[in-house]
Amino acid sequence: MAGRIVLVGGGHTHVHLVEAFGKAPLVGWRVLLVSPEPKTAYSGMVPGVIAGHYRREALEIDLERLCAAYGIDFRLARAVGIDRTGKRLHLEGGGEICYDLLSLDVGSASATNGIAGAVEHGLPVKPVGDLLDRLETHISSKGRDGPERITVVGGGPAGIEIVLALRQRLASASLALVSAGPLLEAHPPGVRRHIRHVLARRAVDVEESQAVAAIGQTEIELADGRRLESDLTLLATGAAAPAWLAQTGLRLANGFIAVQPTLQTMSDPDIFAAGDCATIVGSERPKAGVFAVRAGPPLAANLRAHAQGRPLRPWSPQETYLTLMATGGRHAVASRGAFFVAGHWVWRLKDWIDRSWLRRYTC
Ligand SMILES: Cc1cc2nc3c(=O)[nH]c(=O)nc-3n(C[C@H](O)[C@H](O)[C@H](O)COP(=O)(O)OP(=O)(O)OC[C@H]3O[C@@H](n4cnc5c(N)ncnc54)[C@H](O)[C@@H]3O)c2cc1C
Structure with missing residues (x-):
């Protein structure tokens, strides 16, 4: 055949x-x-671009070029x-x-989880290329210090990495993280304690186990009826x-x-x-x-x-895996199962893993 x-x-x-x-x-x-799109963005380095550690082009794979290099046809x-x-x-x-x-x-895509106004006023974190474009436009339109109040909705790794990257970039902005459930629900208690401590130290207001009911242009409404000012609301609400x-x-x-x-x-x-x-x-x-x-x-x-008409082999993805989370200021947390470590060297390890993977596809 x-x-x-x-x-x-x-x-x-x-x-x-x-x-x-x-x-x-x-x-x-x-x-x-x-x-x-002719290029695709590698999500693992998105927080690093937001924080200012990498240039935007550093996380892009030029698909058209990659295909040309390997003799694969490409259609935009x-x-x-x-x-x-x-x-x-x-x-x-x-x-x-x-x-x-x-x-x-x-x-x-980023899930909207039935939040009223999410499509009109929320900024989804996926696709990551659009996120970076829209975030950059928003920040530059607000001047050097960026928007006054930014909320990230979602207490998983992506939400936490993004809010801490924003802190690195915008020292004087008010930042909030709102999570419908506990922060990092699927992670061990040690990692969760560490992240809560980092968020507090870096002046991020945290609303835990509190769903967002609605997003407006300049505020959000929580499920308990409270309203919080928010000039920009990012949706890191999981995958749809x-x-x-x-x-x-x-x-x-x-x-x-x-x-x-x-x-x-x-x-x-x-x-x-x-x-x-x-x-x-x-x-x-x-x-x-x-x-x-x-x-x-x-x-x-x-x-x-x-x-080739040969039998196929089943694949079973591993159950535990290494999670690497950037926590701003070139620091990161690594966890696998109940074990975790944090520090600058973890960020360097993450940086090395990310760059090595990307290098393979950058011709
Ligand atoms: C900020 C952030 C940080 C993250 N960090 C990590 C991390 O550190 N570690 C980790 O494991 N996961 C991380 N994730 C999750 C990770 O991004 C996704 O799980 C991963 O991108 C999934 O890869 P994928 O190949 O399925 O899709 P993607 O990488 O999203 O690629 C999909 C591709 O399909 C193309 N496409 C979409 N629609 C169409 C269409 N209709 N026709 C043709 N092409 C189409 C897109 O243009 C894109 O190029 C992070 C996510 C975010 C948002």
Whole structure:
């Protein structure tokens, strides 16, 4: 068999596939990457860009260039639907692309969690490229000290990293972090204590176990009825599935594409999915870049095996993993299970890991 493999989205998983199919081409097959942007941003270094530790370009992977370097076709387009019977990918604006095998790595969006005014007045942290553009515009429009009061909604790692990066950048702004549940709910007590201490030391007001009910232009309303001034409200509220996936007819799990341990969708053997947009039924994991990165090698191997008519191998993502959280001022916290360490050297380790990963895809 020969044909065309279409990779939709240039996320953390698919950049590996570009490299893998470039280094060891599948004889008789063409590989095409479809992305709405020529460049993709690496989320792990976003807090570092906000804090001013990195230039914006430092976290970008030039997908067009990466594809050219590995002999992979590239098409600048946004997928909006799939005709599974005709094996066609529908594109925004009316075009379509024929495929034999399809793989989806289109990421996730920031969840609005039913918060009134979130779409109109909130600034989602995903996609991260848009976040950085809009944040920069907002900060420069407010002058050197930035907006007077910024609220970050979400008490997970992304919300905490962003609020502490903002503190690093905007020394005199009033910063608040609002979390519907306890801060870092899935983390060990030691890490949570440490982070609470850092937030207090860096003058971030924390509202824990307090949901945001509504976001307005200059204030937010909490579930208990209190109103807080907020010139800018960021949404770090967890991952939501891209809406267009619901129209594909593929089986979904909470809106995300339900896949088998082979990363093959439950509904169509010729369609695979990985990263935030997919959920492995029976091996559900948090929506984190670490899993998207690790899905690269098994996805490449199984797409290759399927194209060649060989049996596929199941993949089970690890249950515990190293979390690295930047806490501002070139400090970071590392945790795995109940164990955690913090300090400048942890930030240097995170910096080294992030840069090493990016270097692989920067030609
Ligand atoms: C501020 C922040 C910090 C984070 N830090 C960490 C961290 O330190 N460690 C960690 O493990 N996780 C972290 N995360 C989570 C991490 O960002 C995600 O889990 C990760 O990006 C998922 O990778 P992905 O490949 O699924 O998607 P993404 O990296 O989001 O890539 C998706 C790609 O698909 C493209 N795309 C989207 N829609 C379409 C479409 N319709 N058609 C074609 N292409 C499309 C996009 O342009 C994008 O290039 C962080 C998240 C945020 C917001």
